[in-house]
Amino acid sequence: MATTSTQLIPATDSTALALGFSGTLGNIDAYISAVNRLPMLTHQEEIDFANKLRNENDLAAAQQLVMSHLRLVVSIARGYLGYGLPHADLIQEGNIGLMKAVKRFDPDQGVRLVSYAMHWIKAEMHEYILKNWRLVKVATTKAQRKLFFNLRSHKEGLDAMTPKQIDALASTLDVKREEVIEMEMRLSGHDIALDAPTDDDDEKFAPIAYLKTESDEPTRVLETRQYDRLQSEGLESALAKLDARSRHIIESRWLKNDDGTGATLHELADEYGVSAERIRQIESAALKKMKGSLSSFA
Numbered sequence: 001m002a003t004t005s006t007q008l009i010p011a012t013d014s015t016a017l018a019l020g021f022s023g024t025l026g027n028i029d030a031y032i033s034a035v036n037r038l039p040m041l042t043h044q045e046e047i048d049f050a051n052k053l054r055n056e057n058d059l060a061a062a063q064q065l066v067m068s069h070l071r072l073v074v075s076i077a078r079g080y081l082g083y084g085l086p087h088a089d090l091i092q093e094g095n096i097g098l099m100k101a102v103k104r105f106d107p108d109q110g111v112r113l114v115s116y117a118m119h120w121i122k123a124e125m126h127e128y129i130l131k132n133w134r135l136v137k138v139a140t141t142k143a144q145r146k147l148f149f150n151l152r153s154h155k156e157g158l159d160a161m162t163p164k165q166i167d168a169l170a171s172t173l174d175v176k177r178e179e180v181i182e183m184e185m186r187l188s189g190h191d192i193a194l195d196a197p198t199d200d201d202d203e204k205f206a207p208i209a210y211l212k213t214e215s216d217e218p219t220r221v222l223e224t225r226q227y228d229r230l231q232s233e234g235l236e237s238a239l240a241k242l243d244a245r246s247r248h249i250i251e252s253r254w255l256k257n258d259d260g261t262g263a264t265l266h267e268l269a270d271e272y273g274v275s276a277e278r279i280r281q282i283e284s285a286a287l288k289k290m291k292g293s294l295s296s297f298a
Contacts, residue, residue, distance in 0.1 A: 028088045035070040043112065050107040065102045066095075069117055073098055076121050083129050090125055097124030147173050147183050238293035245272070246286040253283060 041049070041064065052061035073094035080090055101117035109116075126149060151169070161169070161184055170177045239247050252263040265276040265283075272279070 028091075031088075031091075032074050035074055038067050038070060041065070041068045046113055047107040050105055050113070053102070054106070062099075062102055065105070065113060066098055069098055069102075069113060070095070072114055072117065073121055076118065077125065080125055080129060085129060085132060089132075090128065093124045093128040094121040097121040100124070147175050147179060151180070151183055234294045238290035241293055242286050242289065246282055246289075249279060249283050250286050250290070 046065065046068075049058075049061040049064050052058035053065070073091055077087060077090040077094050081087060097120040098117050101113070101120035104120075105113055105116055130148070147169075161180070166177055166180045166184075170180045173180075239250065242250065249268055252268060254262060265279045268279045269276040
């Protein structure tokens with residue numbers, strides 16, 4: 001079952017056709033409409049298919065169990081739309097939970113699959129919401145998760161909860177009063193896009209425009225100033241301490257010409273009538289002397 005689970009994932013695109021849907025499901029509305037038209041299984045049919053899956057690993061039976069309960073996933077997902085996540089993604093996560101439930105369902109327990117699968121579907125949706133609803137982790141402990149998914153239903157309208165309501169909810173869910181207050185603040189907040197606005201209004205600025213950049217960081221500013229000073233005062237001072245021949249060699253080798261290239265050792269050797277090795281020695285000595293001069297600007 002695990003090796004073929006992807007074939008059982010009902011999607012909102014063409015992959016859904018492999019599960020018996022007819023027509024093209026190009027959007028979530030078409031998917032929901034198709035799901036609601038799928039036939040429901042009787043209790044006996046459910047038991048028969050579950051036994052075939054358990055005893056014979058019949059994937060066709062597993063598919064029938066999944067297909068007949070897709071509408072349950074859609075119904076449960078609708079209750080979590082208030083968290084601002086895509087409806088299709090919630091349904092897809094719920095479908096994964098449904099498949100896990102089908103795989104573990106035991107018909108001998110006398111419980112209908114709809115009751116058993118509900119817990120698995122909600123568990124997958126809860127996990128998805130907690131991971132994707134906000135950039136900030138909103139719940140870690142079991143009690144905090146319970147608070148997260150119950151706070152919205154306990155609030156009366158959009159107004160902030162009163163101290164009495166906070167105390168009552170904290171007592172009911174067995175969490176600290178401070179946790180209720182913090183969770184309410186997170187739920188009432190909204191994510192803000194950091195990107196620039198899409199319109200042409202020059203008066204509007206996105207939050208990202210106010211975030212600091214590395215160039216404004218104090219140590220980076222000092223480094224930039226020091227580098228600029230080395231490039232101007234430091235370099236000129238170091239060159240001034242060289243003899244005329246050494247300075248000319250350094251400038252010819254390292255201060256690029258208009259074409260972006262420097263003179264070669266052989267070109268300077270021909271110019272001064274010495275060997276290329278002698279030019280290299282003069283260059284090396286000049287660079288060493290300049291390094292000592294530049295150390296005072298560090």
